[in-house]
Amino acid sequence: MYGQTPQRNFYIDENLGDSLKLKWEYSTSAGTAFTSVTAKDSVIFIGTLRGKVHAIDLITGKRRGEIDLKEPIYSSIQITRKEIIAALAHGKSSSTDIVWYDVIDGSIVREKKFCGSIENEILLYNDNLIFTCDDGALFKIDKYGTVIWKINTGTNVFSVLSCNGEQIIVGGIDGSLSSFDFVFGKLNWKINTGAAIYSGAIIENGFVYTNNHHGNVLKININDGSIIWKYNADSKLRALLSYDSENLYFGDLNGTIYSIDKLNGKIIWKISSGGIINNSILVFKNKLVVPLLNKLVLILDKNNGKVLQKIEFPGRVKLSPIYLNKQLIFGCDDDLIISYQVN
Amino acid sequence: MLRLNRQFLFLIVLFSFVIYSFVYSQFSYFGRNKVQYSDFNWHVIKTEHFDIYYYPEFTEIAEIGAKYAEEAYSEFQAKFNHFVAQRIPLIFYNTHLHFQQTNTVPGLLPEGVGGFFEFVKGRVVIPSDGSLSQFRHVIRHELVHVFMTNKIYRIQKDHRLNADALPPLWFVEGLAEFWSTDWDSQAEMVMRDAVINDYVVGLSNIDNIYGSFLMYKEGQKILDYVSEVFDEEKILQLIENFWKSNNFEDVWKITLGKNYEEFDIDWLYALKKEYYPYLTLKDPPSVKGTKITKQGFNFSPNYFEIGNEKWIYFLANRDGYSSIYRMICDTVRAEETAELVLRGEKTDELESFHLFRTNFKISKNGLIAFISKSGSTDVIHIYDIKKKEIIHTLRFDEIISISSPSWSADENLITFSSVDKKGYADIYIYNFTNQNLIRLTNDYYDDHQPVFTPNSKYLVFSSDRGTGDDPGIYNLFEISISNLEIRYITSTPYNSTNPIFASNGKGVIFSNEYDGVKNLWLVEAYESSDGYIYSNQMKRITKFTTSAFDANISDGNTILFGAFEKFSFQIYKFENYGKVVDSLNETIEFKFDQTKPIWMADKIPALGVKERFKYQREYNLDIAQSQIATNPVYGTSGGAILSLSDLLSDDQYHFLIYNNAQSSEDFLKSFNVAVSKFSLGQKTNYAYGIFHFSGRRYDIRDSDEYFFERSYGAYFALAYPLSFFRRIEAGISLSNSSKEVFGVLKNRKALLLTNYISYVFDNSLWASSGPVDGSRLLFLLAQTNDIKFSNVNYFSIMADYRYYYRLGLKSAIASRFQLFYNHGREARRYFMGGNWDLHGWPRWSIRGEKLWLTSFELRFPLIDVVSLKFPFMNINLYEFRGAIYTDFGSAWDTKYISTLGSVGFGFRINLFGALVLRYDIGKRIENNLKEFQEGLFYQFFFGWDF
Missing domain, CATH: 2.40.160.50 (membrane protein fhac: a member of the omp85/tpsb transporter family)
Structure with a gap:
């Protein structure tokens, strides 16, 4: 899933090697949203804004399958034991919001309509699917598509949901950050961060970290929503935060990349990249992998932000990279999924 | 037997159209001419995101423009959440006169076009007019177009939808204005007038004003309202939701939750709430002033007596041509006595009067000094009212565009503002006696609308050469003709323009934007042995809802001025202004701070320049069109046209190829090919x-x-x-x-x-x-x-x-x-x-x-x-x-x-x-x-x- 876990974690507990070599390229024939690929058993899945789901062989980069769902897919593809789940966005109206597809049988198992358009990351937690529609309705459904509960968040939601099995954290474009009970959907707390949240929140060790469109980064106590500290970045923030044991890492729409101390919100370092950071940074033990919209990926020294490598791509690098099988998988314009072998 | 060519008639027609489109008048039947007077020695500055084309005479302004462009890029990158992957060609001209010579678009460019972004090669073409703040505004305006168009193109392409679709014009232009500049006096003037006079249209009827200036301003105001009520991010969301429907109203409803009609209810009401209260404190020009002209667009009134007859001479467009007219200064008889003095836009000598850009003045003995475009530059004509002919024409080598001529009391001197080859807008004096041209200022500050003091030893002019707090704000200054010393007359954070001396010489009347639109104010002054002493405050003369500008004294206490009301520019008079000043008794004190330095414009730093070189022609494709036709009689045939040009479109190549063979044997001899080169530079x-x-x-x-x-x-x-x-x-x-x-x-x-x-x-x-x-x-x-x-x-x-x-x-x-x-x-x-x-x-x-x-x-x-x-x-x-x-x-x-x-x-x-x-x-x-x-x-x- 996006960010590996429902808490959204972009940390890889390994050192990233120095050598990156192009392994394969795959064309999806349509653009993607600011999401990431997901993978299972050496197959990578990605949904496009044209409405197709592509299954790509991780090793060879060849197509393993493709289904056409006809409506744009903004979220990463969720994967169960034998099904993939895609959430659909649409314009004025549509008959379907979520599709379950059996990859063994090669057929649509079920498709259901719940609400408006789904244009953000959905969550799969213990066979339950949690998602919001653009009108702010928050749903929890079971694996059969039955609604367990539905509540109204009171705001439009375009951000990434996160969950620790007890609480679901939702950021809205009215600047609100809310915690809902995972079992019953009851509102635990709600705070106002001061500006629209487009990125979402991550959960780690009893704390929630989020950012908003005024460039504020906040650390919040997950139990009561109290703000521990607030950091002001230089520009708007749209990408979900990444972290390791000590620091948070993120970039803004002016291209500045930051490392701040998780404990106290103080800046460790920041550098200017010249691009736009619209998706999450992948964090290794030693390095950061930063996707930029100015067609570059930067590999930075995590300790000081020094640029160790610059990889130029054919187009804007939109997907948050994933690391699998010693491969770094990126996605960029025009319609490309690209794998680099790491040595 | 009909020739197969009929099937390809469209290709030939298209080919001809392509050639026509690229060649416009020069190789067609009638038509006017886009004359290349200047041999532009094009050079290129490559910055991080732009290729900037300029010519060396105005390198400094081009480098300042480069800085504005990179700053705008950085800002819009975050605002649009978008990266424009291609380098953006920016083509700068040092004046509008040079800009009109561009071959980047095939047609003639009207004077009202301040710059454009064209889609064939993605070029942004911008003239400087001597004002750095306006130059910056136009660069930003066009770059908003670039970002918006590019972003929508990407969104549509990613969704595999029609990549040529764009939002409606009101949104496109409204956005470009909203994100490139602050709400200014001109916008405020138009909107106030539209609301107070009940001709504002809502979104549901905005097509009724398609393409008009009102549409531009309403678009800007709508987005301002959306930003305030819904949040500015909704504007970006409108763009990002563009793929959701072919009908922009649907996108509007999906994003804001209201369709046009529902939105209009709130928005139009909000406009009334905002503007109706002005009527409690201010009045339209026609209520407190007296309207003299009633039709056309009229500017720059000048009073002159011929015997017992009191005339107003003015610039106007009343029939499609900008010209000089006159009418009796009598509100009852004025329109019926209106007569043409000099017709513009019909002869080589009087090619254009720049209606919206300049004014003219009449000397005490009836000599009209006015500006027209004549050939490659502007010239100053001197028209003798009594002789009814042009008696003198002044053209200067280093000067390209001229505006606002004004006489000294003894008619020996004339002062005016000009933009030279460097792109500097500065003040000059021409001496008729010794035929010397004196340049009084020489820098990139926009100095304009100079007038002589009554003793002809100083000039009062409007300029943006203020302190660092308000770069781009215009105040009034005085310059000594003898020692070129400049000092402040006004100091407000609102633009002050169009100065004239009161008839008794004891004050300067001018327009100031203190209340959001131009109104007339007075700074009292008296002459001392050391020069003029100016009051440190301004006194209000007019309190109009929409505007008053271009003031001129008629007789003693009466001011003639131009104003905007009911979407037209007319001339009014305002009597006994001295009494009005006293009765209004409204003053604004000036805050002079001599400790702050004058603002300086930043140029693109050396590190920001990747490369500089002389322009070399590189060609790329403009048009490629093919056709294949088949029918049971003649079989299948096909052809194509291709057009290439260099970045400036000075050199164009056109290729036509088609084959109309009716059998395989005829194939080789049935090739039709034409290759043409057009050189327009x-x-x-x-x-x-x-x-x-x-x-x-x-x-x-x-x-x-x-x-x-x-x-x-x-x-x-x-x-x-x-x-x-x-x-x-x-x-x-x-x-x-x-x-x-x-x-x-x-x-x-x-x-x-x-x-x-x-x-x-x-x-x-x-x-x-x-x-x-x-x-x-x-x-x-x-x-x-x-x-x-x-x-x-x-x-x-x-x-x-x-x-x-x-x-x-x-x-x-x-x-x-x-x-x-x-x-x-x-x-x-x-x-x-x-x-x-x-x-x-x-x-x-x-x-x-x-x-x-x-x-x-x-x-x-x-x-x-x-x-x-x-x-x-x-x-x-x-x-x-x-x-x-x-x-x-x-x-x-x-x-x-x-x-x-x-x-x-x-x-x-x-x-x-x-x-x-x-x-x-x-x-x-x-x-x-x-x-x-x-x-x-x-x-x-x-x-x-x-």
Whole structure:
């Protein structure tokens, strides 16, 4: 899933090697949203804004399958034991919001309509699917598509949901950050961060970290929503935060990349990249992998932000990279999924 | 047997259209000329995101512009959440006069165009006008277009939808204004007027004001409202949701939760709440002032007495041409006494009066100093009111555009503002006695509208050379002519412009934007031995809702001024202003802070420049169009046209290729190819090319009509513009022609050499369906010879004169006199018939080697607008026009046959500015004009009025 876990974690507990070599390229024939690929058993899945789901062989980069769902897919593809789940966005109206597809049988198992358009990351937690529609309705459904509960968040939601099995954290474009009970959907707390949240929140060790469109980064106590500290970045923030044991890492729409101390919100370092950071940074033990919209990926020294490598791509690098099988998988314009072998 | 070429007629038409579009007037029948007066020595600065094209004379301004562009890029990157992956070409010109010479767009650029972004090569083309703040605004405005267009293109492409779709114009332009500049006095003036006078339109009817300045400002105001009420991020969301529907109203509703009608309820109410309260504190100009002019657009009033008669001289556009007018200064008799003094836009000498950009002044003895474009630069004309003629014209080498001339008291000196080759807007004085030109300022601050103090030792002018707090804010300054010392007169964070001295010399009257729009204020002053002492406060004279500017004193206590009300610019007078000042008793103190330095403009730093070099032409594709056609008779055929040009479109290459073989054996010999080069980057435009055409033809101009012809050869043509209105064209072509005529055993070979020379004049003014004023003339001489076999040998004379006698604003009597004469062996035929020329007769049915035609047509407006409301959309069709006409003419080869005629009436409608549909009813006059046809003819077609 996006960010590996429902808490959204972009940390890889390994050192990233120095050598990156192009392994394969795959064309999806349509653009993607600011999401990431997901993978299972050496197959990578990605949904496009044209409405197709592509299954790509991780090793060879060849197509393993493709289904056409006809409506744009903004979220990463969720994967169960034998099904993939895609959430659909649409314009004025549509008959379907979520599709379950059996990859063994090669057929649509079920498709259901719940609400408006789904244009953000959905969550799969213990066979339950949690998602919001653009009108702010928050749903929890079971694996059969039955609604367990539905509540109204009171705001439009375009951000990434996160969950620790007890609480679901939702950021809205009215600047609100809310915690809902995972079992019953009851509102635990709600705070106002001061500006629209487009990125979402991550959960780690009893704390929630989020950012908003005024460039504020906040650390919040997950139990009561109290703000521990607030950091002001230089520009708007749209990408979900990444972290390791000590620091948070993120970039803004002016291209500045930051490392701040998780404990106290103080800046460790920041550098200017010249691009736009619209998706999450992948964090290794030693390095950061930063996707930029100015067609570059930067590999930075995590300790000081020094640029160790610059990889130029054919187009804007939109997907948050994933690391699998010693491969770094990126996605960029025009319609490309690209794998680099790491040595 | 019809030639297969008919299937490719569209390709040839398209090819011709492409050439026409690229060549506009120079190689077409009439038309005005885009004259390349200047030889631009183009250079390039490559910054991080831009390729900036400029010429070395104004390097400094170009480097400042580069900095503005990179700053805007950085800001818009975050605002749009988007990265423009391609480098953006920015083309800078140092003045609007140079900007009008650009070949990046094929047509003529009106004065109202302040810059543009074009889609063929993604170029942004911007003139500087001497004001850095305006330059910055235009750069930002156009870059908003670039980002928006690029982002929507990517969104559509990612969704695999139509990538050419764009939002409606009001949104596109409204966004460009909203994100490029602050809400300014001009915008406020227009919106206040629209709301108070109840002509503002909501979103549901915004098509009614399509393309107008009001639409631009309403678009900007709508987005301002959305930003305030819904949040500015909603604007970006509108763009990011663009893929969700082909109908922008749906996107609007999805994003904001309201359709247009629902939005209008709130927005229009909010406008009323905002602007209606102004009426409690202020008044429209017509309430407190007295309106003098009543029609057209009128500016720059100047009072002058001739004997006992009190006249107002002013600049205006009342009939489509900007001109100088005068009228009696009497509110009752004014309009009926209005008369033209000098007509602009019709002659080489008075090409344009820059209506919105400058004013003029009359000296005490009746000499009008005014500006016009004349050739490559602006000039100052001196018109003697008593002699009724221009007695002097001043043109200066280093100066390109000029504005705001003003006299000294003794008429020996004239001061004005000018933009020079460096792009600096500075103040000058010309001395008539010794003919010296003195430059008083020399920097990039925008100094303009200078006037002499009553003692002629100083100038008062408006300038943005303020302190660092308010870069781009204009205040009034005084400069000493003797020692060039400059000092502040006003110091407010609101623009102060258009200064004049009060008639008693004890104050300066000017416009200030203190209350959001221009109103008139007074700074008191008196002369001392050390110069003028100015009060440190300004006193209010007018308190209008919309505006007052261009002030001038008439007699003693009366001010003449221009104002905007009910969407028109008119002239008003305001009496006893001294008493009004006292009664209003409203003053604003100036806060002078001499400790702060004057602001400095930053140029692009050295590190920000990746490369600098002289421009080298690199070509890329502009148009590529192909067609394949198939039918059961002629089989399949195909062809294509391609056009390439360099970045500045000074050099263009056009390729046409198609094949019309009817069998495989014919394939190689049925290739039709034409390659042309057009060179437009210098004053003499020229074109040359080679061609090979082969195939069956049906040519009504040829006496044989149906034949197979193979011809190949080359041509050269040039067009030399004598002025904006006149040009000489010439050309030569050599083609080897081999013709087989069907039905008779005739094989004609010839090596044809054709020469021609022509003179073209065009100063016509167009209404919606065709010209209504001015005249057009084409006179051509040509000779065609078969220099090898002597099978062809004829000369040609073409004379075509059209004159339009104006009756009213949109009505005229149009006349046409044509004589086309070919004489000699295998002379080609001219043709007429149809509602483009001889109404009522079958289209192109009248043919002959000689042809004459005379037409008279009364053109008039019928219906201003027809609105069609469908459930799914509204359509407005504007300007149904009528015509009553009569035509006479004939065509013959060797013996004159008969004079034909027609009489009738017709209707015309211009569809969306692209096409005129015409429907005519009438009677033919037959048998040498002796009898009318029985019944009526009815003809429907398209095409502009002659």
